[in-house]
Amino acid sequence: MLSFNYYPLTLVLLVVGCLSTNHDYGRAECGLAHPAYQGALTAESHDFPGVTTDFDGITFALFRIDQKTGIIGDAFPDSPPASTMATSLDGEMLNPTVLISRNPSPRVRNFEPQVLRDSTSDYVQIFSGTGTGPDDRDASIVGLAYLAYTLVSNSTYNVDECLSFCDSTIGCVFVNLYYEHNNPLLDYVLPQRSNLKCVAYGDVHLPQAKLNFGYQSTSDTIKGPGIHIQQSTGWARRLYSNPSTPDGYEALSNLDGANDAPGYMDSVFLTHYDVDACAAVCNNWTPDDVGGSCKYFNIWRAVVGVTPIAYTCSVYYVSADPSTAVYRGQGNLTVTESRGYMRKTHILDGGFEGYTCDDPTTTFCFTHTTNAWLASSIWEGYYDASIFHYKPYAHSGHSVAVLGSAFGYDDYPGTLTVASSLSTEPGVIYTIELFHSRSGEDREVNGFVEVYWNADLVGIIYPGYSQWDYYQFEVIGRGNDELDLRGGRAPTYDFIDDIFVMRA
Ligand SMILES: *[C@@H]1O[C@H](CO)[C@@H](O)[C@H](O)[C@H]1NC(C)=O
Ligand SMILES: *[C@@H]1O[C@H](CO)[C@@H](O)[C@H](O)[C@H]1NC(C)=O
Numbered sequence: 001m002l003s004f005n006y007y008p009l010t011l012v013l014l015v016v017g018c019l020s021t022n023h024d025y026g027r028a029e030c031g032l033a034h035p036a037y038q039g040a041l042t043a044e045s046h047d048f049p050g051v052t053t054d055f056d057g058i059t060f061a062l063f064r065i066d067q068k069t070g071i072i073g074d075a076f077p078d079s080p081p082a083s084t085m086a087t088s089l090d091g092e093m094l095n096p097t098v099l100i101s102r103n104p105s106p107r108v109r110n111f112e113p114q115v116l117r118d119s120t121s122d123y124v125q126i127f128s129g130t131g132t133g134p135d136d137r138d139a140s141i142v143g144l145a146y147l148a149y150t151l152v153s154n155s156t157y158n159v160d161e162c163l164s165f166c167d168s169t170i171g172c173v174f175v176n177l178y179y180e181h182n183n184p185l186l187d188y189v190l191p192q193r194s195n196l197k198c199v200a201y202g203d204v205h206l207p208q209a210k211l212n213f214g215y216q217s218t219s220d221t222i223k224g225p226g227i228h229i230q231q232s233t234g235w236a237r238r239l240y241s242n243p244s245t246p247d248g249y250e251a252l253s254n255l256d257g258a259n260d261a262p263g264y265m266d267s268v269f270l271t272h273y274d275v276d277a278c279a280a281v282c283n284n285w286t287p288d289d290v291g292g293s294c295k296y297f298n299i300w301r302a303v304v305g306v307t308p309i310a311y312t313c314s315v316y317y318v319s320a321d322p323s324t325a326v327y328r329g330q331g332n333l334t335v336t337e338s339r340g341y342m343r344k345t346h347i348l349d350g351g352f353e354g355y356t357c358d359d360p361t362t363t364f365c366f367t368h369t370t371n372a373w374l375a376s377s378i379w380e381g382y383y384d385a386s387i388f389h390y391k392p393y394a395h396s397g398h399s400v401a402v403l404g405s406a407f408g409y410d411d412y413p414g415t416l417t418v419a420s421s422l423s424t425e426p427g428v429i430y431t432i433e434l435f436h437s438r439s440g441e442d443r444e445v446n447g448f449v450e451v452y453w454n455a456d457l458v459g460i461i462y463p464g465y466s467q468w469d470y471y472q473f474e475v476i477g478r479g480n481d482e483l484d485l486r487g488g489r490a491p492t493y494d495f496i497d498d499i500f501v502m503r504a
Contacts, residue, residue, distance in 0.1 A: 033408070033441055033491060034405075034406060034407055034408035034490065034491065035366070035386070035388060035393070035402050035404075035406045035493060036366065036383065036406040036407045036408075038364055038390065038392075040393070040402075040439055040440075040493045043395075043437035043439070043466075043467040043468045043495070044467055044468075047290055048290055048291065048395070048396045049262040049263045049291065049317075049318045049396065050262055050263050050264065050288070050290060050291055050317070050318075051262065051264050052260055052261060052262050052264055053258065053259060053260050053261060053264045053267075053314060053327070054264065054267075055258070055260070055327055055330070057089055057267075058089065058267050058312060058314075059330060059331075059333060061089040061090070061091070061269070062269070062302055062309060062310050062312070062333065064091065065087055065091065065269055065310060067087070067144055067269060067271050067309075067310055068142050068143050068144055068209075068309070069142065069143075069144075069146045070140055070141060070142045070143075070146060070199065070212050071146070071149050071197075071199060075149075076190070077149055077150045077151050077190065077192070077197075078148070078149075078150050079148060080148070081147040081148045081169055081170060081171060081200070082146055082147055082148065082271070082272075084270050084271055084272045084274040084277040085270070085271045086268040086269065086270050086271075086277065086281060086313070087268060087269045088266070088268050088269075089266065089267055089268070089269075094268060094281075121238070122163070122237065122238055122239070123163050123166075123235045123236060123237055123238060124235070124236055124238055125233060125234070125235055126174070126204065126205070126206065126207075126234040126235065126236050127206065127207040127210075127232075127233060127234045128233055129178065129230065129231030129232050129233045130230070130231065130232075131230070131231065132157075132179070132230055132231050136230055136231070137213065137214075137228055137229070137230065138178060138210070138229045138230050138231060138232040139210035139211060139212055139213045139214075139229055139232060140176055140178050140180075140197070140199065140210065140212045140229050140232050141176040141199065141201070141205045141209045141210060141211070141212070141232070141234065142209060142211040142212050143201060143203065143205040143209040143307070143308070144201075144202075144203050144271070144272075144308050144309070144310070144311070145171075145201050145202035145203040145271065145272045145273065145308075145311075146199070146200075146201055146202075147169055147171055147172055147200040147201060147202055147272075148169055148199075148200050149197055149198060149199040149200065150162075150165045150197075150198050150200075151186065151190065151192040151194040151195075151196060151197060151198070152165065152177075152194065152196050152198050153192075153194055153196070154179070154194040154195055154196035157177075157196070157231065158177075158196060159177060159233070159235070161198070162175050162177045162198035162235070163175065163235060165198050165200060166198075166200050166235070166237065169200045171202045171272065171274075172200040172201065172202065172237070173201065173202060173203065173204055173236060173237045173240055174200070174201045174202075174203065174204045174205060174234065174235065174236045174237070175198055175199060175200050175201070175234070175235050176198075176199045176201070176205070176232060176233070176234050177196065177197070177198050177199075177231075177232070177233050177234075177235070178196075178197055178229050178230065178231055178232035178233070179195050179196055179197075179229065179230040179231055180195050180197050180214075180227055180228075180229055181195060181227065181228050181229070181230065182226065182227050182228065183195065183227050202272045202273060202274075203272075203273065203301075203308050204236045205234060205308075206234075206306050206307070207234070208305070208306055208307060209307060210232060212229070213228070213229065214226055214227040214228040214229050243275040243339065244275075245275075245341065246275055246276050246279035246341065247279075247503060248279070248283075248343060248344055248502060248503030249279060249341040249342060249343055249344060250341065250342045250344055251339065251340070251341055252320075252321065252322055252339070252340040252341065252342065253322060254322075254339075255298070255300075255322055255325035255338040255339060255340055256322075256325050256326070256328070256338070257300075257325045257326050257327045257328040257329075257335050257338055258298055258300045258312070258314070258325065258327040258328075258335045258338050259296075259298045259314070259316070259320040259324045259325050259327070259338075259340060260324050260325075260326050260327045261296075261298075261316060261318075261320035261321075261324040262316075262318060263291050263295070263296070263316040263317045263318030263319075263320075264314065264315075264316055265285060265288055265291070265294060265315045265316060265317055266285070266314070266315060267312055267313060267314040267315070268281055268312075268313050269310045269311065269312060269313070270299075270310075270311040270312075270313050271311070272311065273299065273301055273311045273337065274311070275299060275339065275341070277313070278297050278299045278313035278341075279297065279341065281294075281297070281313050281315060282294035282296075282297040282313075282315045282341075282343065283503075283504070285315050287317075287433070287470055287472065288317050288470075289469075289470060290317075290468075291317030291318060292317055292433050292435065292470050292472075292498065292500070293317065293343075293431070293433055293472070293500070293502075294315040294316065294317060294343065295316060295317055295318055295319050295342065295343045295500070295502075296315070296316040296317075296318065296319040296320050296340065296341065296342050296343060297313060297314065297315050297316070297340070297341055298312075298313075298314045298316070298320065298325075298338060298339070298340045299311065299312065299313050299314075299337075299338070299339050299341075300312050300335050300336065300337060300338035300339070301335075301336045301337040301338075302329075302333055302334075302335065302336075303333070303334045303335075303336050304332050304333055304334075305332060308336075319342045319343070320340060321340075322340070325338060325340065343500075343502050343503075344502060344503070345500045345501055345502055346422040346423050346424050346430070346481075346501040346502070347372075347418065347422065347483070347499050347500060347501045348371070348372040348418070348419075348420070349370065349371070349372035349373070350434075350498060350499035350500050350501075351396060351397050351399070351497060351498050351499075352370070352373070352387050352394075352397075352399035352400055352401055352497065353397045353398065353399050354370055354371060354372055354399075355367060355370045355387050355389050355399045356389055356398070356399070357389050363389075363390065363391065363398075364388075364389065364390045365388075365389050365390075366383075366386045366387060366388040366389065366390075366402075366406060367386065367387055368383060368385065368386055368387070369419075370387055370419070371419060372418065372419050372420075373387060373401070373416060373417070373418065373419055374416075374417045374418075374419050375387055375401065375414060375415070375416050375417075376414065376415050376416075376417065377405075377412060377414050377415075378412055380410070380412070381405065381409075381410050381412035381414065382405060382407065382409045382410060383405055383406035383407055383409070383414075384403070384404065384405050384406075384410065384412045384413060384414025384415075384488060384490075385401065385402070385403050385404075385414025385415055385416050385488065386401070386402050386406045386414070387399060387400070387401050387402075388400055388401075388402055388406075393495055394497055395435040395437070395468050395495070395497035395498050396497065396498055397497075399497075400495055400496065400497045401416050401485070401495070401496045401497065402488070402493055402494070402495055402496075403416065403449060403485065403486070403487045403488025403493065403494040403495075403496065404440070404447075404487075404488025404489055404490040404491070404492055404493040404494060405488070405490035406490075408490045408491055409490070410490065411446075411489045411490050411491075412489075413448075413486050413487050413488050413489055414486070414487075414488050415484055415485070415486045416484065416485045416486075416496065417482070417483070417484045418482060418483050418484075421480040421481060421482050422480065422481045422482070422483065422501060423480075424477040424478075424479060424480065424481045424501070425477050425479055426477055426478050426479040427476065427477065428476070428477040428503060429474060429475070429476055429477075429503070429504040430474070430475050430476070430477055430481075430501050430502065430503060430504060431472050431473070431474055431475075431500075431501070431502055431503075431504045432451065432453070432458070432459075432472065432473045432474075432475060432483065432499070432500070432501050433470070433471065433472040433473075433498075433499070433500045433501075433502075434451075434471055434472075434485075434496055434497070434498060434499045434500070435468050435469065435470060435471070435496070435497050435498045436449060436461050436466060436468070436469055436471055436494060436495065436496055437466050437467055437468045437469065437494075437495045438461075438464070438465060438466040438492065438493065438494050438495070439465065439492075439493060439495075440465075440489075440490075440491050440492025440493055441491045441492070443489075443491060443492045444463060444464050444465040444466070444492055445463045445464065446463065446489045446492045447463050447464070447487065447488070447489060447492040447493075447494055448460060448461065448462065448463055448487050448489070448494075449461040449485055449486070449487030449488070449494045449496070450485070450486045450487060451473055451483075451484075451485055452482075452483070452484040452485070452486065453473075453475040453481060453482070453483060454478060454481055454482050455482070455484070458473050458474075458475050459471070459473040461487070461494070468495075468497075474504060483499075483501065
């Protein structure tokens with residue numbers, strides 16, 4: 001092992017040693033296997049940033065699912081609002097706990113109810129009913145985003161009570177009020193003794209969605225003549241606010257369409273336009289081998305003609321931006337209400353792309369300090385950790401961190417540290433993710449990387465040769481946390497790129 005603490009001398013000695021080929025490092029002829037000489041072996045390149053959004057697949061699936069509902073069967077009134085459910089593109093129902101595990105209330109938060117409603121003027125009537133004469137017949141709404149229903153007093157056609165119900169139902173933006181005649185459940189069973197139904201939705205429906213003309217109850221306990229519907233009116237909230245941004249995300253400004261962007265992982269359909277539910281899908285999506293975890297989601301409403309048919313939630317492992325929000329639909333399908341949310345990282349420059357060479361025509365350079373990172377060695381080591389600008393070394397982009405003496409002078413591990421502590425919060429669970437590869441002249445068995453969170457060892461990347469692999473570690477924030485990575489043992493080099501620290 002060579003170790004020097006007088007650097008200029010070190011350089012001279014090494015060059016001499018190289019000429020005489022009298023050195024320890026096997027095939028490392030003239031130091032050429034070391035990163036400082038652009039020599040270290042690197043992992044295979046791969047498909048980053050990956051494929052763009054599969055709109056053909058989404059559209060194909062959109063026309064096969066049907067998430068339109070009204071009240072289901074003989075459901076009882078005043079049940080809790082329906083939770084958001086998710087269906088994958090191949091029609092499989094996703095585990096609902098995925099959606100509610102982190103958000104106790106994954107309601108349609110985009111439509112926050114007004115705090116006060118002084119009069120019916122907070123609502124506009126979207127359509128009227130067809131009358132209450134003995135032969136008048138009407139139909140109730142069958143549409144997306146059903147939430148709940150109640151029975152309002154039928155001593156009058158009680159619009160006010162129905163709008164109050166909407167006010168008190170989280171996520172409600174629209175109600176359908178109608179008489180349902182000959183339903184024995186309403187006439188004889190329920191204590192309200194009212195046939196005036198008020199049904200709350202998380203989306204606005206037009207009269208084209210009046211599709212339920214009554215039915216014959218199929219329940220064993222409830223039999224009777226055919227049910228029919230009268231005086232079906234629709235009322236929409238006049239104003240509602242933008243969705244509140246989910247924890248751990250940053251909202252993009254308004255999008256003109258759906259993102260046609262790289263790093264596309266997959267899409268699901270939600271039963272409600274529920275930004276929190278889409279965030280939960282992103283947080284829980286299985287990380288991609290090449291791109292890592294979900295970093296961005298795009299939620300949008302699919303409309304055919306005037307009818308909303310689905311809410312699409314698409315997840316990506318790289319963040320998209322408004323310039324790619326160009327997909328407006330195809331055929332009879334229109335994209336509306338498209339919104340994008342970036343997952344926040346608490347690491348500045350986790351991809352090291354902030355480091356470039358002073359001379360922009362140069363494609364190779366390295367350093368031990370950038371604005372965001374400090375790469376350090378023990379006192380007798382030299383460049384045991386460094387940041388390289390050299391595309392062949394990088395997992396994505398052009399820059400990367402390398403642990404292990406860049407010149408091959410010593411076999412001490414180096415340390416990579418964040419230049420300033422992270423903007424984290426106490427008590428929050430964070431995921432650290434990174435990509436790692438290791439190469440080293442068949443000596444990868446000597447390699448290791450240790451991950452420290454506030455000087456606590458939270459993970460080890462074990463010895464052995466490695467192509468670019470994905471790693472993640474869970475930690476709890478104390479606030480202003482510190483992250484260090486220690487490892488490398490020249491001629492074994494550990495390459496680290498695309499570090500993220502995000503709310504789990
Ligand atoms: C109110 O609803 C009850 C239960 O369905 C029904 O028996 C009654 O006739 C209704 N009253 C009016 C005024 O429509
Ligand atoms: C819209 O187009 C799809 C696919 O081409 C078709 O299946 C569907 O019936 C159409 N719907 C309407 C309302 O035109």
